[in-house]
Amino acid sequence: EVQVVESGGGLVQPGGSLRLSCAASGFTFSTYWMHWVRQVPGKGLVWVSRISTDGSTTYADSVQGRFTVSRDNAKNTVWLQMNSLRVDDTAVYYCVSGGRAYSLGFWGRGTLVTVSS
Amino acid sequence: QTVVTQEPSFSVSPGGTVTLTCALNSGSVSTTYYPSWYQQTPGQAPRTLIYSTNTRSSGVPDRFSGSILGNKAALTITGAQADDESDYYCVLYMGSGICVFGGGTKLTVL
Numbered sequence: 001e002v003q004v005v006e007s008g009g010g011l012v013q014p015g016g017s018l019r020l021s022c023a024a025s026g027f028t029f030s031t032y033w034m035h036w037v038r039q040v041p042g043k044g045l046v047w048v049s050r051i052s053t054d055g056s057t058t059y060a061d062s063v064q065g066r067f068t069v070s071r072d073n074a075k076n077t078v079w080l081q082m083n084s085l086r087v088d089d090t091a092v093y094y095c096v097s098g099g100r101a102y103s104l105g106f107w108g109r110g111t112l113v114t115v116s117s
Numbered sequence: 118q119t120v121v122t123q124e125p126s127f128s129v130s131p132g133g134t135v136t137l138t139c140a141l142n143s144g145s146v147s148t149t150y151y152p153s154w155y156q157q158t159p160g161q162a163p164r165t166l167i168y169s170t171n172t173r174s175s176g177v178p179d180r181f182s183g184s185i186l187g188n189k190a191a192l193t194i195t196g197a198q199a200d201d202e203s204d205y206y207c208v209l210y211m212g213s214g215i216c217v218f219g220g221g222t223k224l225t226v227l
Contacts, residue, residue, distance in 0.1 A: 035216065044206065044218060044219075044220050044221040045155070045218045045221065047208070047215070047216040047217060050214035050215070050216070052214060056214070057214075058214035094162060094163075099153070099165055099168055100169065101151050101153075101168050101172070102151040102153075102169075102210035103151065103168035103208065103210075104153065104155065104163075104165060104208065105165060107162040107163055107164070108162065110162060
């Protein structure tokens with residue numbers, strides 16, 4: 001059974017940092033891109049970042065320079081290091097595997113990040 | 118700035134057919150953007166419906182179909198059911214690992 005499980009969300013002050021983790025199982029993790037997607041409660045989905053199988057990374061303009069995605073294929077885990085957090089980074093963060101033909105495949109249930117003083 | 122636009126809301130009668138669209142501000146949507154579609158019900162994670170324009174993901178009923186209509190990607194639901202009432206999102210692949218979501222369409226079945 002495929003599982004994608006995010007953790008590490010919580011309350012953080014503006015300017016602070018948080019590291020999200022995503023543990024995957026049930027598929028050959030090392031052969032899949034992994035993405036982070038976020039959603040402000042009640043709003044739409046927004047793509048945040050992607051890490052390829054060889055570790056190359058891409059980011060949305062809104063998080064470029066503040067967020068860093070990494071992975072460990074031996075641990076079937078991907079992380080999102082979020083620095084200089086802003087109030088508008090408040091969202092549910094989903095970890096998602098790449099799917100077929102540049103789509104998004106297996107979704108986690110998300111972890112809520114709240115940036116507030 | 119890449120902007121992907123969907124209808125904010127749509128309504129369909131049970132058993133009816135509805136087509137949701139996905140437009141790109143910089144031009145026409147084509148298969149080279151590998152359009153994909155996702156369904157999200159409140160409080161749940163999204164579910165992949167369609168990838169590569171018109172290929173249904175595993176387990177997706179055949180009443181869901183994807184296509185290119187004119188200069189937009191499209192998701193058609195034929196014979197809508199009550200549990201199709203959800204938010205629907207399209208995604209376009211822009212290259213270099215970058216995906217862009219549309220704003221989503223809230224579909225009401227009534």
